[in-house]
Amino acid sequence: MSHIKPENAGQLEEAVKWGLSQEESMEIIGSGSKQKLGRAVCADHLLDVSALTGITLYEPEELVLSARAGTSLIEIQEELAKNNQYMAFEPMDYGALLKGTPDAGTLGGMVACNLSGPRRLKAGAARDHFLGFSGVSGRGETFKSGGRVVKNVTGYDLMKLMAGSYGTLAVMSDITIKVLPAPLEEKSYVLYGLSDEQANRAMSVALNSSREVSSAAHIPQIISSKLSLEAEERAMTLLRLEGHGPSITYRTDKLTSLLTGFGKGSLIADPESRSLWQKLRDAEVLLKSEERSIWRISLPPAQGSAFIDSLKFNEQAEYYYDWAGGLIWLSLTGDHNASLLRGRLKSAGGHATLVRSATGIEDAESPQQPLEPGEYALMKRIKDNFDPKAILNPGRLYADL
Amino acid sequence: MKMPDPDQSIMAKRNEIAEALREIVPGEGVILSDRELQVYESDGLTAYRQPPLMAVLPQTVEQVSQVLTYCHAEGIKVVPRGSGTSLSGGALPLADAILLCMGKFNQIVEVDYDNRCAVVQPGVTNLGITKAVEGQGFYYAPDPSSQIACSIGGNVAENAGGVHCLKYGLTTNNLLGIEMVLIDGTVLRFGGKHLDSPGYDLLGLMTGSEGLLGVVTEVTVRILPKPETARALLLGFSSSESAGDCVAAIISEGIVPGGMEMMDKPAIEAAEAFVNAGYPLDVEALLIVELDGPQAEVDYLIDQVSAIAEKCGAITSRISQNEEERQLFWAGRKAAFPAVGRLTPDYYCMDGTIPRNKLPLVLKRMREMSEHYGLRVANVFHAGDGNLHPLIMYDANNPGELEKAEDFGSDILKLCVEVGGVLTGEHGVGVEKRDLMPEMFNEIDLKQQLRVKCAFDSKALLNPGKVFPELHRCAELGRMHIHKGKLPFPDIPRF
Numbered sequence A: 001m002s003h004i005k006p007e008n009a010g011q012l013e014e015a016v017k018w019g020l021s022q023e024e025s026m027e028i029i030g031s032g033s034k035q036k037l038g039r040a041v042c043a044d045h046l047l048d049v050s051a052l053t054g055i056t057l058y059e060p061e062e063l064v065l066s067a068r069a070g071t072s073l074i075e076i077q078e079e080l081a082k083n084n085q086y087m088a089f090e091p092m093d094y095g096a097l098l099k100g101t102p103d104a105g106t107l108g109g110m111v112a113c114n115l116s117g118p119r120r121l122k123a124g125a126a127r128d129h130f131l132g133f134s135g136v137s138g139r140g141e142t143f144k145s146g147g148r149v150v151k152n153v154t155g156y157d158l159m160k161l162m163a164g165s166y167g168t169l170a171v172m173s174d175i176t177i178k179v180l181p182a183p184l185e186e187k188s189y190v191l192y193g194l195s196d197e198q199a200n201r202a203m204s205v206a207l208n209s210s211r212e213v214s215s216a217a218h219i220p221q222i223i224s225s226k227l228s229l230e231a232e233e234r235a236m237t238l239l240r241l242e243g244h245g246p247s248i249t250y251r252t253d254k255l256t257s258l259l260t261g262f263g264k265g266s267l268i269a270d271p272e273s274r275s276l277w278q279k280l281r282d283a284e285v286l287l288k289s290e291e292r293s294i295w296r297i298s299l300p301p302a303q304g305s306a307f308i309d310s311l312k313f314n315e316q317a318e319y320y321y322d323w324a325g326g327l328i329w330l331s332l333t334g335d336h337n338a339s340l341l342r343g344r345l346k347s348a349g350g351h352a353t354l355v356r357s358a359t360g361i362e363d364a365e366s367p368q369q370p371l372e373p374g375e376y377a378l379m380k381r382i383k384d385n386f387d388p389k390a391i392l393n394p395g396r397l398y399a400d401l
Numbered sequence B: 001m002k003m004p005d006p007d008q009s010i011m012a013k014r015n016e017i018a019e020a021l022r023e024i025v026p027g028e029g030v031i032l033s034d035r036e037l038q039v040y041e042s043d044g045l046t047a048y049r050q051p052p053l054m055a056v057l058p059q060t061v062e063q064v065s066q067v068l069t070y071c072h073a074e075g076i077k078v079v080p081r082g083s084g085t086s087l088s089g090g091a092l093p094l095a096d097a098i099l100l101c102m103g104k105f106n107q108i109v110e111v112d113y114d115n116r117c118a119v120v121q122p123g124v125t126n127l128g129i130t131k132a133v134e135g136q137g138f139y140y141a142p143d144p145s146s147q148i149a150c151s152i153g154g155n156v157a158e159n160a161g162g163v164h165c166l167k168y169g170l171t172t173n174n175l176l177g178i179e180m181v182l183i184d185g186t187v188l189r190f191g192g193k194h195l196d197s198p199g200y201d202l203l204g205l206m207t208g209s210e211g212l213l214g215v216v217t218e219v220t221v222r223i224l225p226k227p228e229t230a231r232a233l234l235l236g237f238s239s240s241e242s243a244g245d246c247v248a249a250i251i252s253e254g255i256v257p258g259g260m261e262m263m264d265k266p267a268i269e270a271a272e273a274f275v276n277a278g279y280p281l282d283v284e285a286l287l288i289v290e291l292d293g294p295q296a297e298v299d300y301l302i303d304q305v306s307a308i309a310e311k312c313g314a315i316t317s318r319i320s321q322n323e324e325e326r327q328l329f330w331a332g333r334k335a336a337f338p339a340v341g342r343l344t345p346d347y348y349c350m351d352g353t354i355p356r357n358k359l360p361l362v363l364k365r366m367r368e369m370s371e372h373y374g375l376r377v378a379n380v381f382h383a384g385d386g387n388l389h390p391l392i393m394y395d396a397n398n399p400g401e402l403e404k405a406e407d408f409g410s411d412i413l414k415l416c417v418e419v420g421g422v423l424t425g426e427h428g429v430g431v432e433k434r435d436l437m438p439e440m441f442n443e444i445d446l447k448q449q450l451r452v453k454c455a456f457d458s459k460a461l462l463n464p465g466k467v468f469p470e471l472h473r474c475a476e477l478g479r480m481h482i483h484k485g486k487l488p489f490p491d492i493p494r495f
Helices: A009-022 A073-081 A095-099 A107-113 A158-162 A196-207 A245-258 A272-281 A301-311 A338-348 A373-386 B008-012 B014-024 B034-040 B061-074 B126-136 B152-158 B202-206 B240-252 B265-275 B295-311 B323-334 B336-343 B356-373 B401-418 B434-440 B443-456 B474-478
Strands: A026-029 A045-048 A055-059 A064-068 A130-137 A142-146 A170-178 A185-192 A215-219 A236-243 A266-268 A292-298 A318-322 A327-333 A351-356 B054-056 B077-081 B097-101 B108-112 B117-120 B175-181 B187-191 B215-222 B229-237 B259-264 B285-293 B316-319 B346-349 B377-382 B387-394
Touching (some): A009 A130, A073 A107, A107 A170, A130 A158, A142 A170, A158 B202, A196 A236, A196 A301, A236 A272, A301 A318, B014 B061, B034 B054, B061 B175, B061 B215, B077 B152, B175 B202, B229 B323, B240 B295, B240 B356, B265 B323, B285 B323, B295 B316, B323 B336, B346 B401, B356 B401, B387 B401, B401 B434
Parallel strands (some): B054 B097
Antiparallel strands (some): A130 A142, A185 A266, A215 A236, B117 B215, B259 B377
16 A cells, blocks of 8 residues: 655546556545544555645635635634635534544535534535536546536535545545634624423524524533533533624613523623634534544424434433534444434434444444435436546445445 | 437327326326427526426426336336526426426425534525525525526536535535436435535536436535625726736735626626616626625624725726615626517526636637628636626527527537636536537536436437437447557556
8 A cells, every 4th residue: 555645636546546456445635534434445545645635725715715625724714714714514523423533624525524603504515615626536537526606506416415425436636615704793692491301492482583693502411511611510502603794782682572481591601602612613512522423413493392302312312402402412322322313313314423432433334325326326326427446535435336 | 409309109199108107196297288398498598498298297206216216117208397597407307208397396304503514405495495494594505596596406517506606615515415316216315415416426426416316305505604794895897907906916915705797888888778787888898796794704804805906997986875776786697688688679698617818819710700600709708716607698589599609608618618717617407408418528527427317318318419419328328449458558556
């Protein structure tokens, strides 16, 4: 196995061409922050894009940033912060969960895994902010799609195809994203002691109002006790309000009267609010559960608490809700829960992803939810058209993808 | 515009095909008469006309699947059509293709307020979704100007936009799921009421694929609570440069308005003459900036924008004092196309997107082109997201003038690409911009897109002749030219 580390887009193409000529596969890697996420790749070589770095274009008043795929997210976030801008979809950091130490990873990795945090509820996912790219397909050809403007319907939207493809179709060298003004302030409105079901309803009431709640999470007591927030031992339901000061004050008042039926709320201000949402974003609160598997379940938000209820665990399950109930982070002992979780999801709709296995991901069930045969066949045809010899991250998503 | 040569063997079998399709869609679901087919010979791009082989109007997903299965087996081309409002000829029929009209799929299947989504059939109009949910204080955000007529299925196919994209996104950012049928009759569902899906994002890929990949039979859209309030500012500037500076300054201050529209002098004059919106006539550029959201936020931001505008040299500045006045500010902008239509027998609406800061340059070059071609042009511009709609005025009765207008339009779009923009922001490539695709993409880029098509429709039966200037056989596209690489590549660091 060789470790190939191209230093520019031309070398990247050469490297893939060489792999193709040898019919030898390559595992694509940036910082390695998400290497343990999903299926493991058994490749002949390591294609390391971490030397493809640097912000190549940033025009704050145009809300656009381009950078090479291996650029670290931290570097990009720091540059954006200088202009009070940010990536609104709030990319999560899997480092803590998968490596035991924070590692936000690279721009390429973030896009390839389509990672988004709590604000995905309002601001959309990484894929919604992905404007254009250039990369090398498994055919060893450099191609591009999209551009640097938001409104663009010229040709197929291959950005959507690349986002969430885990590097199985092409290896990207250059990426352009939409950036946005960061809110000046944030506060979290908190309700205490609600049951899951009440919390699910409270979040729905808040989201269905015009109070512009940008994130909504419910943390059952078993998790909230770990958050070390003023030794809070009750369940917490958090509603995040962001923007200009007068607007937050106004909306807080409105929310207070809207939610009186759910008890008396209070406010968490910055910097506690920010740090709390970051912990939820990165699933840090599940960390101490080492010998447990961790699941990320996306489902219709109003079904969140009913889904948990239907599982009827025999054990003390650790979990919390994000996305107003539409995202459940769940930690369980052992690995053999896939059929239970996915079976229960059949009626609600949605999918369950095994983020971290208790026993080693190789032995576990398919980390990504299995697909319907027609859909899988279509995805396989797409894979074959981008990477006919299956040399890029083979088997990273599913056995044939 | 050259379309693929009609397949004479298919045209010769017309009656046989009609008979087979009537077995699937009985009654009046198959239209053959020349007179009735006239209705379908064109879409919103009326410069092109072509009656289809026949029109088929299925009512169920099963029928769509059977029609496509039959066409796939027999090698018959299919052009899908929603309401036929495409401005790029996306639903232009072909002489040897059936036109698959989805208008009978006009039901709202379900509104699920708890999950903030609506499940609708593709023939429901864009505005129809908002109408169905506004009683509960919700709306569907994307608002193309054809929203009263255009169907949501067509919106998915074209990734339709509107004036509120800057803040609320395009169609693609407001979809949760679709059901669709492949050309071989396979029915697939992507997404649902939840966010994100495992595997490749085929929902995202389908959106904006212009009817080339599949036929959408059901759509799940995100609905949003209506903003508490909305107010607008009307700002006049002595130059498009200072108006452009104002747009940049607003965004630099961290403000993302719900809508931000610009009009140039010819467009202002046309609109004012038509609807008397009270637009100032002594300005070169007019901005409409709309702030929406919670009352306190809107009040706060209106003052901020007002101050920014003053700094940028606005020579007129008005703030809407009530809903009626806000609507009036918009009335001129919304009527800009018909208003320009009053000044000229015909007009040609373009749709490029540019980086915002290139606007002064692009407007200047456009004025030069206008002189060169001897055709007037008025500009309306989604200033927030750089989407330009030049309206080229011409008279189709003057020989050669349509061609001149088309050449002018091509030059504008080439300019958009040259300054870092794109050929189309929201109208789609269709037939209109098909031959300009090489301006933006090289052969490898285009072939990779065509390979996506191969994965969905290897016989190239769905909406052929649109989007891509050249048709390649999938077998040819699949071939690889592998040069047996000899190590080493000395430049690449290896460990």
